[in-house]
Amino acid sequence: MNGPHNGPHVAVVGAGIVGAACALYLARAGARVTVVDRADGPGRGVTAASFGWVGLLAGLDEQDDDAFARRLEAVAEWRRLIEVMGSALPARRVGAIAWGDEAPAAGKLAENPRLRAAGIALIARAEIAAREPALRHPPPHAALAADEWAVETEAAAQMLLRAAAEAGARLLPGVEAVGLARAGGRAIGLDLAGGDLAGGDLAGGDRLAADHVLLAAGTGTGAFLGDHMPAGAIRGSDAVMLRFTGAGAAARFRGIVCGPEFEARTAGDGTILCADLPGPGRESVPAIAAETAAALRRALHGAEALHPAASARVARPWTADGAPVLGPVPGLAGASLAVLHPGVILAPWAARLLAASILEKAAVPAGLRADRRSLDPRP
Known part of the structure; x- marks a missing residue:
């Protein structure tokens, strides 16, 4: 009011x-x-x-107790704001899955009572494939947070x-x-x-x-x-945002997918968004875009013609x-x-x-x- x-x-x-x-x-x-x-x-x-991932699973392994508590409060505030603004706010509840080279760590996270109470669970390959049919090779296990949101920032x-x-x-x-x-x-x-x-x-x-x-x-x-x-x-921390077009209808992500080679989602306009970080040997944005495009083509059905459409390197505010x-x-x-x-x-x-x-x-x-x-x- x-x-x-x-x-x-x-x-x-x-x-x-x-x-x-x-x-x-x-x-x-x-x-x-x-x-x-x-x-x-x-x-x-x-x-x-910005990638527009609002939820608890993003960067979970990097959060200490204080950061996790902030994230819990922040996600709850987003939900209240979405309830008030309704369809006027470009936010979709899509869920997120994440896995990586440290797959056992995802299992330990899912078994943690605090995280389980927050809605994070461990799911197996069959459920991953059902949630994300575009994936050619779903991993054996992944962490699932069903109550995550994609926001067109x-x-x-x-x-x-x-x-x-x-x-x-x-x-x-x-x-x-x-x-x-x-x-x-x-x-x-x-x-x-x-x-x-x-x-x-x-x-x-x-x-x-x-x-x-x-x-x-x-x-x-x-x-x-x-x-x-x-x-x-107050300083900057570089991040890269990539947008891809040219993939077929089969290559659409249903939610947010975070694997060892990409962090991706399908935006409201049908393009694929990916977030990445530059680092030693990965300073060139065009090279990062080409590398990520190749990873997406390998990972997705119908992505053979996928190609980079836009990219941006920005300095996020860090303390x-x-x-x-x-x-x-x-x-x-x-x-x-x-x-x-x-x-x-x-x-x-x-x-x-x-x-x-x-x-x-x-x-x-x-x-x-x-x-x-x-x-x-x-x-």
């Missing part, structure tokens, strides 16, 4: 899925919200090159901002925020460059006045902070200790941070926490605050 718009004016930097979710939650809680993004529309940056950011606009928020596309406007140790708005700067909150044509500034600019966030954060606390950075900027009143990975999964959860922090002065958990010791990468 939308609140009255008599709350503080919050300027959000970044119209990716994190900024869009924050704008929606803030606007529905009664804030006046302005979203600034240098791109000409929502979700055009890292969000557009750019469209989702657009939908969230559209809903935020219906709740009173506004978007300034093509407007670059170049710095925080400050006075007396407090953020009082944003210094801007370019775009259509007309508007009642703009002073002198190049400054957006605001009661609070929320930085959701991914790896660009650090440029606004100066000495308010340790150098290197020195791997956990999100949410809430107040140390030593600078009126400014907050939203730096998190995986952004698509955590966005609505982070938006709820940040709306409460900004509008209700609710405390952010200590392990997520920007002043925690583990963010400083210096010895």
